[in-house]
Amino acid sequence: MSAKFKGRREDFRLVTGQGKYTSDWSLPNEAHGVFLRADHAHAEILSIDTSEAKAHPGVLAVITGQDTADFAPLPQLQQTPGRGGKKIIPTGRDVLAVKKVVFSGQGVAFVVATSLEAAMDAAEKIVIDYNVLPCVIDTGDAMKPGAPQLYDHIPGNICYEFEYGNEKAADEAFAKAAHVTKIVLDAPRIVGNPMEPKATVAHYDKKRDIYDVYVPTQGITMMRPGLASAVGVTEDKVKVHTFDVGGGFGVRSEPYAEYPVVMYASKLTGRPVKWVSTRTETMISDHHARAAKLSGELALDKDGKMLGLRAHWIVDVGGYQSGAGAFINTAGPSRHPTNIYTIPAFYGVHQLVLTNTTPTTAYRGAARPNVTYLVERLVDEAAREIGIDRIELRKRNLIPKKAFPYTIPTGAVYDSGDPPGLLADALKAADWKGFEKRRKQSAKNGKLRGISCCTFVEPSGGGVAPEDGMIKFGESGNPVLYTVSGPSGQGHETVFPEVVAQVFGIDPELITYRAGDPEMSQLTGSGTIGSRSMMNHGGVLVKTAHEVVRKGKELAAKHLEAGVGDIEFDKGKYRVRGTDLSVGLLELAKKYATKEGNPLDAAEKLPVANSFPSGAHVAEVEIDPATGEIDIVAYIAVDDGGNIINHMLAEGQVVGGFMQGLGQVMGEHYIYDDGGQIVSGSFMDYFMPRAADLPPMTLIDRPVPSPTNPLGAKGVGEAGATGAVPTITNAVIDALRPLGVHTLDLPYTSHRIWQAIRQAGGVKHL
Numbered sequence: 001m002s003a004k005f006k007g008r009r010e011d012f013r014l015v016t017g018q019g020k021y022t023s024d025w026s027l028p029n030e031a032h033g034v035f036l037r038a039d040h041a042h043a044e045i046l047s048i049d050t051s052e053a054k055a056h057p058g059v060l061a062v063i064t065g066q067d068t069a070d071f072a073p074l075p076q077l078q079q080t081p082g083r084g085g086k087k088i089i090p091t092g093r094d095v096l097a098v099k100k101v102v103f104s105g106q107g108v109a110f111v112v113a114t115s116l117e118a119a120m121d122a123a124e125k126i127v128i129d130y131n132v133l134p135c136v137i138d139t140g141d142a143m144k145p146g147a148p149q150l151y152d153h154i155p156g157n158i159c160y161e162f163e164y165g166n167e168k169a170a171d172e173a174f175a176k177a178a179h180v181t182k183i184v185l186d187a188p189r190i191v192g193n194p195m196e197p198k199a200t201v202a203h204y205d206k207k208r209d210i211y212d213v214y215v216p217t218q219g220i221t222m223m224r225p226g227l228a229s230a231v232g233v234t235e236d237k238v239k240v241h242t243f244d245v246g247g248g249f250g251v252r253s254e255p256y257a258e259y260p261v262v263m264y265a266s267k268l269t270g271r272p273v274k275w276v277s278t279r280t281e282t283m284i285s286d287h288h289a290r291a292a293k294l295s296g297e298l299a300l301d302k303d304g305k306m307l308g309l310r311a312h313w314i315v316d317v318g319g320y321q322s323g324a325g326a327f328i329n330t331a332g333p334s335r336h337p338t339n340i341y342t343i344p345a346f347y348g349v350h351q352l353v354l355t356n357t358t359p360t361t362a363y364r365g366a367a368r369p370n371v372t373y374l375v376e377r378l379v380d381e382a383a384r385e386i387g388i389d390r391i392e393l394r395k396r397n398l399i400p401k402k403a404f405p406y407t408i409p410t411g412a413v414y415d416s417g418d419p420p421g422l423l424a425d426a427l428k429a430a431d432w433k434g435f436e437k438r439r440k441q442s443a444k445n446g447k448l449r450g451i452s453c454c455t456f457v458e459p460s461g462g463g464v465a466p467e468d469g470m471i472k473f474g475e476s477g478n479p480v481l482y483t484v485s486g487p488s489g490q491g492h493e494t495v496f497p498e499v500v501a502q503v504f505g506i507d508p509e510l511i512t513y514r515a516g517d518p519e520m521s522q523l524t525g526s527g528t529i530g531s532r533s534m535m536n537h538g539g540v541l542v543k544t545a546h547e548v549v550r551k552g553k554e555l556a557a558k559h560l561e562a563g564v565g566d567i568e569f570d571k572g573k574y575r576v577r578g579t580d581l582s583v584g585l586l587e588l589a590k591k592y593a594t595k596e597g598n599p600l601d602a603a604e605k606l607p608v609a610n611s612f613p614s615g616a617h618v619a620e621v622e623i624d625p626a627t628g629e630i631d632i633v634a635y636i637a638v639d640d641g642g643n644i645i646n647h648m649l650a651e652g653q654v655v656g657g658f659m660q661g662l663g664q665v666m667g668e669h670y671i672y673d674d675g676g677q678i679v680s681g682s683f684m685d686y687f688m689p690r691a692a693d694l695p696p697m698t699l700i701d702r703p704v705p706s707p708t709n710p711l712g713a714k715g716v717g718e719a720g721a722t723g724a725v726p727t728i729t730n731a732v733i734d735a736l737r738p739l740g741v742h743t744l745d746l747p748y749t750s751h752r753i754w755q756a757i758r759q760a761g762g763v764k765h766l
Helices: 011-015 116-123 167-175 220-231 258-269 279-285 368-386 390-397 419-429 432-444 492-504 533-560 585-591 647-666 719-739 750-759
Strands: 031-037 043-049 059-064 107-113 127-132 158-165 179-191 199-205 210-214 238-241 273-276 288-300 306-318 345-354 448-457 467-472 480-483 512-515 567-570 573-576 582-584 602-606 614-624 629-640 697-701
Touching: 031 116, 031 258, 031 279, 043 107, 059 116, 059 258, 107 116, 107 258, 158 167, 167 288, 167 306, 167 345, 179 368, 179 647, 199 258, 210 220, 210 258, 220 238, 220 258, 258 273, 288 368, 306 368, 368 390, 368 448, 368 719, 390 419, 390 448, 419 432, 419 448, 419 614, 419 629, 419 697, 432 448, 432 614, 448 719, 467 533, 480 492, 480 533, 492 512, 492 533, 533 567, 533 573, 533 582, 533 585, 533 602, 573 585, 582 585, 614 719, 629 647, 629 719, 629 750, 647 697, 647 719, 719 750
Parallel strands: 031 273, 210 238, 306 345, 480 512, 629 697
Antiparallel strands: 031 107, 043 127, 059 107, 158 345, 179 288, 199 210, 199 273, 288 306, 448 614, 467 480, 467 602, 567 573, 573 582, 614 629
8 A cells, every 4th residue: 555545545535524425416396205103112103194284285196004004015035944943923024014013113194395494394294193002112012921012913013933043952962961051140221323324315216217216225235135025126226325334333234125115105206305303213113123132051060161052142124124133143152152162062052032112233343242142141159159260261261272173962064163273362362360459459449459360153155146246447447446335434435445445456555445335236145244244245256356367468468469378467567578568457458448348347156155263352340339331451362363464454344343342231221111202312311432431452364265265365354252251241240259249231331340349238348
């Protein structure tokens, strides 16, 4: 990278206000829309009177569920048969509520007007007559006999039961165990809260019979099929546009119910229609995350060898199934339920339960933090109960490096890794042996001090189709890269040109990356999810770059009047072997460019790649018992992300994920009252971690290249969140253990910590 670009090439545009987010798209003759949302958590819609709203000055249309009742339901991913061979019972997803609402904040009507102010005023004039029904907010209550039912065809509000592993093998392991540790944890509901609120601009072009849709998305192929299906057209009739996306985290990976409504409004009014949600709208109608009760049992022999593990999750689906929610809470965890240990037997059951709350979906780490949180809390508790050092217990059960590729009881195969090496590096960097001295010093200062080390492995990559990559040169002669990957802060504009530049032997500044160009709609693949981008999108671009080089040899042979076999390529130039005759790759591209295309243009496919990154993280905390305030005094993250292409970007991903994991532990909690009304629907009531909460961090790279992709890369985007949740949690519990506190539900707010200390009798002496 030249001196001109010291950081990400995106940064100058973004920090100087030159980014282009969804709300920055403005089209000629644009109208504005406002959604009217349900103010009840569960109610039948008896009637909707829109007459006064339609008569309001400037109003172009008022759309209700009766207008969109025939829209195809937005799809959900989980189709694998569950327990007893039963498939998931679909809830469907009305884009606007038709007969009843199932959570507070669900869209009921959409007003389109010539100005935003007119649409807002008109929305207040819609009169809805509801028959309010009893609601259920907690999964435990929803599963009780006689509980209010959200859907007549889903008895007991349980829409899916998923089992995995081997029940018989697990039972046998537990039968011969010398000790069994049990734990029940709550992973509270949290909100993704991207910087950019949910928004869309839609324009139906009657002449082209095309919908142009501008949305914040993590990949066009994740958005286009659902949008097309909902409005009843083929995919080639929907062009998805995106440029800058202010945060994805999984909650920007699928179509929301609002998007097809805005598309329909554009066709109905004959004008482009823009809708931008408020922050509170985003908080109540964006899909939420986590929201699970986690139960686990760990069986050990007399020497501390782990024999078996059982898990039972009760997952809050919300009012209806999101596209990814069921999948990430079932199939996802089945790929690493035993974490990084040599546990020979496993059995798990996950129950997906409907409640009158906002639907849940994937969020940074998807369900990985829940998996790791459960297992690592079990390991620490087992160590306490059987009287063995918690690090020693881990050492006895970690998968050795020589055992990779390693097959776990559910059949997933960890591709590569070195767990003992990760643990050793983390303990050394944390000065683990010196902790007791630091604990005593904290005690002298009237503080409680705790430390923890957690190890983890997680799946990354995957997807539903081979990944496509394309490189075009155009008349300028400079390469332009295309994939369907949608960046939302990862630095794709910087790193993808870097990996191609290495193949071409040219300055990466000469290469441009364009994500999800709608004119490239023939490209297939999956978006930016599951820490897959470098393995899959980067990998296919490298493969495509090598194809360009191959084509260039043929073109160079023609240009230099030599045989193809005599041409060699190095540092951006083709040479005739043994001579000084040469021509540059970009020189060829420019010379032979035409308006119809360039002979060096290339497109390639790459099979979907998976890998299993891993890590060992250490957190050290200090707690003021007088206030319950927690101070994370040090955090060490040792990660195996495979080959790291750009260390700055990789570190940014780890820190970003860590902050979201910290938020989950330290305060994030989306709360409903008993009537299903939102208690924490704004930043006045919902904790968000800030820059001042970032502790001193030490990041250490300990890579074992993955054999599954051309770059040897593994995902790093989820590692911070996956590692932070159990590591910070266990450190806090370690600080509280001298008081007899061995378990505490998240989040660890200062008030909750203060209460736990007081209930334990306070700090009599340190």
